[in-house]
Amino acid sequence: MSLLLPVAAASGYLAGRRGSEKSSGQRVTRLTSSYFRGLNYLLNEQPDKAIELFLQIAEPDSDTLETQLALGNLFRRRGEVDRAIRLHQNLFTRPLLSAEQRSLALVELGEDYLRAGLLDRAEALYKDLLQVDGQQAIALRQLIEIYQQEQDWESAIAAAEQLCESGDCTNTALVAQFRCELADQALESGDHERARAHLQSALNDHPECIRAELQLGNIELEQQRWAQAARHYERVAKLDPDYVSEIVRPMLTSLDALGDQKRARRLMTELTERERGSASLLGLVHLVEQGDGRQAAVELLAERLHERPSVRGVRRLLDLSFAPDDDRESVALVRDILDKLLQREPTYRCGRCGFRPRALYWHCPSCRSWGTVKPIHGLVGD
């Protein structure tokens, strides 16, 4: 209902406006502009209800630029991208557009192209806009978006660096992700040194880049540089304990190769205090089993499972308590049920959109956010 009020008020306003346009032209333009901007916000909330009413009042008043822009925006929002593109292109045929008005129309047209998936056209248009004073920042932000969609990471980094030079350096975490993408490409072609260089640059841009630390750890592990690998994994755990499940195994492998059981136990013990999942506990149980024997491992695990139950922990307890070849029906049945439970559950979840993939994505396939997918914790999680 609240939508009807401003719309009704505007109808009356527009009807009355035609008589007094000459005397207060300045004021009228300002009011119209703020009115339609306000209406745009309403449309964002409840587009379907507002659309028809808006069209009724907007179309007769088609001569102001603000109205045209609001209308074009509306078409796009409604999925009528072709119509929005035609409208915004027609604006350019008007003889008396100021440079600022032309830029406004360009930005809208760029949005249309993006929505229509016409990335080449959007890219060309925003490159033109780069030449217009005062429009560089918006053009660069849109170009960064386009290059991401095109997976053109080099260009995305260059655009972000240019944006930073003009004063907006808020994209460092994003740039680090782009560098990690380049590192992935280098690894795929077997170029470890190039990958390593990209990852180091990522950390220079954004020292808290978990992905770069993890990838560096994996490269060092593969090249059997155990001490360096362990350092990167330790750093991952320090930056965000939610990723501990990603590093426990490779970290124990590295420390085992170094023969440093003492450090391994100390790290795992520390991590059990900070981690919400059970990966570090299972790592610690593994070390206790090796060092102090199976009974000590069972006691430790059983005690901790009371405090924080987990299916993964119970599954491990089963293995510790019964020999792997124990084929009694009841043991096999419980083992089977627990395995199925663990297999069926997704292991990761995007904190932004809730998407639950079975692998760790750094770029959420659903909402396209970076670094929001994490391991799931809790009863059936890691």
Ligand SMILES: [Zn+2]
């Ligand atoms: Zn997501």
